[in-house]
Amino acid sequence: MKIPYKNSTFTIGLIVLAVIITFFLSVPILKMFVGVGSDKLLETIKDGEVLSSILLTMKVSLWAMVFVLITGLPLAYLIARYEFWGKSFLETIIDIPIMIPHTAAGIALLSTFGDTGLGDFFKYFGIEFVGTEYGIMIAMMFLSAPFLINAAKDGFRKVDPKLEKVARTLGANPFRVFFAISIPNARKDIINGALMMWSRGLGEFGAVIILVYHPMVTPVLIFDRFSSYGLSYSAPVAAVIIGFSALVFLIIRFIANRFD
Amino acid sequence: MSYLSIKNLSNSVADFSLDNINLDIEKGEYFVLLGQSGSGKTRLLETIAGLYSNSGKIYYKDEVLSDKAPEDRDIGFVYQDFALFPNLNVYENIVFSGRYREIENAEEHLANIVDFLEIKNLLDRSIDDISGGEKQRVAIARSLYSKPKILLLDEPLSAIDPTFRNAIMKKLKEVHRKFDLTTIHVTHNFREASYLADKIAIIMNGKIEQIGTSDEVLNHPKTIEVARFLGFKNIFPSTLIHEEKDSGYFSVDPNVIRILNASDLKCDYTFEGVIEECMGITDHFKLFVNVDGNQFFIKILKREYENCFSNMHENVIIGFNRKDVSFI
Numbered sequence: 001m002k003i004p005y006k007n008s009t010f011t012i013g014l015i016v017l018a019v020i021i022t023f024f025l026s027v028p029i030l031k032m033f034v035g036v037g038s039d040k041l042l043e044t045i046k047d048g049e050v051l052s053s054i055l056l057t058m059k060v061s062l063w064a065m066v067f068v069l070i071t072g073l074p075l076a077y078l079i080a081r082y083e084f085w086g087k088s089f090l091e092t093i094i095d096i097p098i099m100i101p102h103t104a105a106g107i108a109l110l111s112t113f114g115d116t117g118l119g120d121f122f123k124y125f126g127i128e129f130v131g132t133e134y135g136i137m138i139a140m141m142f143l144s145a146p147f148l149i150n151a152a153k154d155g156f157r158k159v160d161p162k163l164e165k166v167a168r169t170l171g172a173n174p175f176r177v178f179f180a181i182s183i184p185n186a187r188k189d190i191i192n193g194a195l196m197m198w199s200r201g202l203g204e205f206g207a208v209i210i211l212v213y214h215p216m217v218t219p220v221l222i223f224d225r226f227s228s229y230g231l232s233y234s235a236p237v238a239a240v241i242i243g244f245s246a247l248v249f250l251i252i253r254f255i256a257n258r259f260d
Numbered sequence: 261m262s263y264l265s266i267k268n269l270s271n272s273v274a275d276f277s278l279d280n281i282n283l284d285i286e287k288g289e290y291f292v293l294l295g296q297s298g299s300g301k302t303r304l305l306e307t308i309a310g311l312y313s314n315s316g317k318i319y320y321k322d323e324v325l326s327d328k329a330p331e332d333r334d335i336g337f338v339y340q341d342f343a344l345f346p347n348l349n350v351y352e353n354i355v356f357s358g359r360y361r362e363i364e365n366a367e368e369h370l371a372n373i374v375d376f377l378e379i380k381n382l383l384d385r386s387i388d389d390i391s392g393g394e395k396q397r398v399a400i401a402r403s404l405y406s407k408p409k410i411l412l413l414d415e416p417l418s419a420i421d422p423t424f425r426n427a428i429m430k431k432l433k434e435v436h437r438k439f440d441l442t443t444i445h446v447t448h449n450f451r452e453a454s455y456l457a458d459k460i461a462i463i464m465n466g467k468i469e470q471i472g473t474s475d476e477v478l479n480h481p482k483t484i485e486v487a488r489f490l491g492f493k494n495i496f497p498s499t500l501i502h503e504e505k506d507s508g509y510f511s512v513d514p515n516v517i518r519i520l521n522a523s524d525l526k527c528d529y530t531f532e533g534v535i536e537e538c539m540g541i542t543d544h545f546k547l548f549v550n551v552d553g554n555q556f557f558i559k560i561l562k563r564e565y566e567n568c569f570s571n572m573h574e575n576v577i578i579g580f581n582r583k584d585v586s587f588i
Contacts, residue, residue, distance in 0.1 A: 168330040171360030184347035
């Protein structure tokens with residue numbers, strides 16, 4: 001590390017404060033792995049209930065992410081490219097889930113998609129939200145979609161509109177321009193947003209538990225084991241989900257960087 | 261009907277309007293649209309390309325172009341900052357239009373363009389790894405590859421290092437001839453226009469002020485505003501030289517006004533004035549002489565006058581000839 005002002009009080013002050021926050025952010029995570037021990041970790045990985053819960057969590061969060069990629073990218077593009085009445089209001093609506101307590105979001109979702117007209121409408125197509133994977137998906141999606149939409153919006157704003165204009169003069173219609181120019185040139189932000197959304201989905205607890213206790217997503221499983229058996233039974237599950245998430249994150253980052 | 265004909269074109273977007281534009285451009289013409297920043301030049305190009313809607317009509321021969329989407333107009337566009345696609349390499353940029361249009365003899369056509377623009381060694385490069393001049397050639401190649409009916413160039417020289425501008429102007433002219441193009445080139449630089457243009461239109465505040473051949477427009481401006489924009493100096497009422505012309509103004513080049521001796525008044529028009537300022541600039545003096553409230557700007561070579569007129573408010577006689585006067 002290059003230190004601009006040798007031994008200056010300012011630099012030392014920066015380092016001390018930076019170490020405090022880095023310690024706070026990293027030690028609990030490291031403690032999960034060190035404290036649990038490898039035997040316990042291996043045993044937990046082999047535990048069918050834990051593994052299926054982790055896979056379920058990852059899978060459903062992925063569905064939610066894909067759904068928001070399909071519906072949220074057009075929304076992000078609209079906001080980034082067009083001026084229209086109510087745009088600020090729309091942007092506020094997108095941000096609301098970030099601000100509200102997750103349990104409150106769960107209640108809101110239950111009141112909308114539970115035993116209601118809208119819930120009955122979906123039931124007609126065989127889709128139920130209480131106690132199903134669909135319920136987990138909408139809970140994850142409601143609370144984590146803003147991360148993807150906002151990141152994509154920033155990404156699209158960074159794409160020079162002239163690129164899209166030139167592409168049109170070269171024969172590409174607006175749909176083709178969107179897929180050949182707008183999305184590829186905003187990909188960094190879109191990938192970051194998608195990863196952020198997916199990982200937020202993995203950790204979603206408050207809203208999920210109100211809609212769906214079973215099947216158990218990992219945060220619910222951790223809570224269930226903690227409240228039923230205590231810390232020593234819940235910590236390995238937490239360590240395993242953290243490990244899995246970090247692994248998937250690293251793989252996606254590696255692939256994304258390879259394509260850059 | 262002309263090759264490209266613009267009839268009563270108007271549009272209004274974000275507090276700026278194009279106002280009743282009428283232009284006729286013939287096949288093979290190098291047409292320069294000359295105007296200051298914010299005059300509507302780029303907007304007009306983008307409207308021709310279909311990127312803004314408009315009232316009025318744009319015709320390509322007999323075909324109404326203004327009803328078509330940009331992707332169906334076959335118009336090539338090169339932006340000032342080139343707008344190359346960062347997600348594609350040089351080759352992919354150039355052949356982009358081939359994904360959406362049938363390009364006849366594509367391989368031969370590409371080889372032809374690449375050879376002529378000398379960009380063969382760049383084809384595999386990322387667009388981040390090429391210079392400004394190279395980017396411009398790639399952007400032109402990308403447009404040419406699509407075989408456009410009309411090529412639109414938006415200030416193509418302004419992002420180029422001044423030392424390369426002359427060479428690129430020459431290249432633009434060669435490209436225009438070699439590929440049998442009809443080109444509309446937008447610029448604020450009248451020297452560029454004078455070198456390249458077969459025809460020039462002056463655009464100001466979204467209106468076409470004057471259209472004509474390069475000589476007509478650059479040497480015979482129709483209005484004082486156009487004259488001022490083109491750098492004409494010494495614009496005064498014609499009554500000062502006792503000439504009655506329609507517009508009532510004339511202009512005279514600062515380089516042809518002479519300082520005369522009282523004993524040698526050999527010019528068609530002579531005036532007595534007072535020196536207000538004299539500035540020595542490298543090889544010449546800039547002299548400002550007040551004649552009855554009209555300030556004449558005169559350039560005189562240092563080698564012809566040993567000393568500047570250091571005595572301000574000194575009376576001098578200035579003169580110029582009728583052949584050097586441009587009536588506006």
